[in-house]
């Protein structure tokens with residue numbers, strides 16, 4: 136039993152603010168009650184602001200992000216359709232794997248972990264696809280396993296430059312509501328997210344934003360689907376209803392989450408994430424360690440994956456931090472298991488919370504014998520936060 140608060144610094148689930156916890160601690164209501172649409176309709180409106188879309192259609196599934204991946208594929212494509220994907224971490228790999236398991240014909244570009252979506256290779260495949268057989272292009276906006284953010288606007292540009300009509304599907308599970316995301320401007324056709332990351336909620340909602348073009352594609356889709364059929368949602372959602380019992384408790388939390396984001400201002404939320412992330416990166420520099428992200432342009436503002444020196448096992452750092460300091464760090468997954476640990480820095484966070492995670496990681500690394508100068512990371516982060524923290528309001 137450890138006293139005090141638990142430091143949750145995995146990149147999802149993230150910390151749930153008190154306001155949201157209170158909003159969710161309530162009795163249920165009749166989801167067919169006359170007043171229910173007054174609650175649901177504004178949720179869609181406010182989610183469209185998060186996605187930055189005017190006309191996109193938003194669906195809220197009782198599911199996790201993985202369910203939104205599946206909903207996106209099943210409703211817009213047909214078995215055997217060709218899709219262009221790339222993998223450079225656990226999550227981009229899993230979505231690619233889902234495509235294969237569903238029977239899609241997958242162009243599967245393997246990229247070194249630490250890099251992101253390979254625009255040049257995408258351009259090559261799209262240019263060579265003379266018969267326009269590629270029906271969809273998949274891109275993981277923020278690869279949570281490696282702390283790598285990709286250039287989605289760049290993917291759109293490649294599609295435009297090659298005049299390719301493929302749909303653009305983006306996994307934004309660990310970016311949306313934390314890192315700038317522009318559904319309309321980037322011409323995204325399906326954007327996938329979930330509740331337990333930037334939206335500061337428990338897991339349990341899969342959220343999907345869909346373009347007109349993707350809705351059009353549902354007419355020719357030949358996949359069998361039932362629970363995730365867009366049509367059942369389209370028949371009921373516009374009037375504020377659901378085809379089945381929605382996850383009411385989390386949706387009350389979502390209402391509060393969207394209020395909080397709107398009060399802070401979405402652009403300020405992005406700036407805060409950038410500032411906090413930069414402090415974590417300064418700490419890594421102070422330790423003299425290496426990021427998993429290979430270049431500055433790939434660095435993620437929601438999660439940082441850090442290599443431990445080769446002779447050490449990162450799992451021991453994570454275990455020590457957890458058992459000794461009540462700090463949950465993210466594990467290294469698949470290819471980087473034992474090699475990296477991750478500090479999640481998204482959602483409800485401030486400078487001192489990040490310093491808690493940095494300090495705990497620093498102590499745990501020293502405990503397992505890694506030669507880190509005490510205070511080296513924490514000092515670097517502190518200086519960054521001191522220099523960049525906004526002054527008190529009305530000061």
Ligand SMILES: *Cc1c(COP(=O)(O)O)cnc(C)c1O
Nearest residue numbers: 199200201226277279308309329
């Ligand atoms: C967390 C995550 C997922 C998976 O979401 P679940 O809610 O666990 O199903 C997918 N993609 C990315 C990038 C993620 O970070």
